[in-house]
Amino acid sequence: MARILVVDDEVGIRELLSEILYDEGHTVELAENAAEARAARARKRPDLVLLDIWMPDTDGVSLLREWGSQGLLDMPVIMMSGHATVDTAVEATRIGAVDFLEKPITLQKLLKTISAALARPVVAKAASVPAATTASAPMPAGGGGQADVSDLVTNAAPALELDPHQLQLSSIPLDQPLREARDEFERIYFEYHLGRENHSMTRVSERTGLERTHLYRKLKQLGIDASRRRQSESR
Template sequence: MARILVVDDDPAIRQLLTDVLEMDGYEVDTAVDGPAAVRAVEAAAPDFVVLDVMMPGMDGFGVLRAVRELPGEPVPILMLTAAAEPDTNSRAWAGGVDYYLAKPFTADAVLDLIDGVLSNRIDVTGG
């Protein structure tokens, strides 16, 4: 089963997404800040990353930049933000984010997006 990395400094959001994704059969890793997220991507090679923008230490844009600089095939990244402003949105797209959702979001919206992306990747690769 696919491995998802959930990165958010809010424990309630991390737990909600972890519960929903695990109930759908995904393996879930979590990170509470930017540096931990980058380490987790390097160590676990997740199939998908759900990434908060506003976090202490290194924000989501710093994580996005660091992950995009890693060698190998780029991991799909969904960025979540409470700051749904045009500048934040365009900065995310320019940084190479694949998907973008404004908070508040529904767990089902996140799950549907991940299911759709990963089922298409599996079909394309024949796996």
């Protein structure tokens, strides 16, 4: 299993990601800002970094560029954001990020992206992006490298849309016990997939990776009425 550094200024996200990664057998170190991330990187190189783009002291893209200029990008870095533009995602990839995760991050997407990143060889290299470029600056017209990040642009594009489920997630209070916050997250997560799959329990089971019996039990535990879903599926 891997040693993963999670860098995010939101305590709720750090705790949620930490619990998920611990359950998967990974060793997790947490940092709430760039200063703590630098210290963690100096103590021991992580096998992978989950790095939030928007942070109060130094944004994630600037920290990524800093590591790149110092030859410290010898580990895969996955950027995270709920508000990033396609330009920002592409710029992060040009600097050295291996992928981009849009918040809210689904469990399946998180684990799949981490697994793919850990399987890729990473060679430390200096950042090729000029130091004057900022995280929010648009790419120069006709800039090279876009063909190499087509998958990243595809993943980042939904960030331009206003998803009501994102609004629901942003309203989850972070000053409550982790278990209660996680229940609220899971309730929104399953309601999202039920709506997306037109209440087909078979497709929701496949999409979420849960066996149907476990899925029914989870919906009941979260107070989501599954009877209407079964009727819809039988039609």
